[in-house]
Amino acid sequence: MSKLNNLEKLKQSGVVAVLRRVPKKQLFPLVETLINSGVNVLELTVDSEDAYGSIRELNDRFGDQALVGAGTVLTTEEATQALDVGAKFIFSPSFDKEVVKLTNDRDAISIPGVMTPTEIVEAHQAGADVVKIFPASAVGPGYLKDLQGPLGHIPMIPTGGVDVKNVGEFIQNGAVAVGVGGSLINKKAIENNDIQSIGEVAEAFQAEIRKARGE
Template sequence: MNKVKDLERLKSSGVVAVLRRVPKAKLFPLVETLISAGVNVLELTVDSEDSYQSIKELREQFSDQALIGAGTVLTTDEANQAIDAGAQFVFSPSFNEEVVKLSVEREVISIPGVMTPTEMVKAHQAGADVVKIFPASAVGPKYLKDLQGPLGHIPMIPTGGVNVDNTASFIRNGAVAVGIGGSLIDNQLIEQDDWAALKEKAEAFKAEVEKGRGA
């Protein structure tokens, strides 16, 4: 594993797609669609069907094309299983110091969920590579801007409530990337196998990231 390179890849992408409980039969065509749209950082939540096996299979098939990680990781046991399966990063909705330290020891990217400045500093001091501002809908883009003065050295990824209308604003206000779930991973489109529409959604988010970066 090359954690430094993986971290650069994550930040460069700007979009982390959150795949939660996607039916196994739809998972691979969904991943292929996202990658084709330039969304190549994929978080598979561990509460998904057969999640650890799916992480393993995704790494085997897409290791050259995408960064594959685990999400909704709450315990060290879940973190270990995910990393054993090949997860390149560990996303959590909360800050668990033991999960962070385990991820650091096993040389994968650690991204715990935080909300307050105190949590951000504690997570960063524990070794977190990035912090997940969650739920971002509760605070909005300006919150990240306000944090940049004292805490701009800590990379931040807002998740929860990020949509195509606020993505550029989050990036403009300091986010290194955004985590996107339901506003991108549309269950109805997946059920209908409407991969063209899903690709358009993914491309729109990528365009908003570039707009936020001033491209």
């Protein structure tokens, strides 16, 4: 699938599920539940157990149903390893021009982390396909709305502090999608092997996004 198609898939999903340090034995049942609940864009952070092996396995098993990428990517070395095992996008908490360039050269989606208007513009000019507004909890949905006037042509994904209660407002204020970690991938639910409850939260996210989009 082409990068353009993958970008469209990411935007349609509305949610990028951030999978951070999920025990490997629960990773695949969790991913299957997320996909069945409508969340089919999956970011596996590179600080997870066997991160690169897991990205490869997730792509092999779910690549026709989901978009699998790497998160918390800080260096070109990490980006290279992730891309080598099939990551379709590179999510970072910060903006590194070389990581963006490498990701583009490998025809994957580049999503660096930014906060200020200057960082947003610089990342976009460097070739970022989408920018990650992080941490979104520090600024709230209103910040996205304020950015839309001068910078609405740059696709934005707020991440950090997005939950079922505020996701609709983020979408209405211009987010093309949101990155969601702990408010979806609940650690206690993982510990209790209660994957079903995570699926229910995923469905609630999707319902709020559809409502916000008027679908």
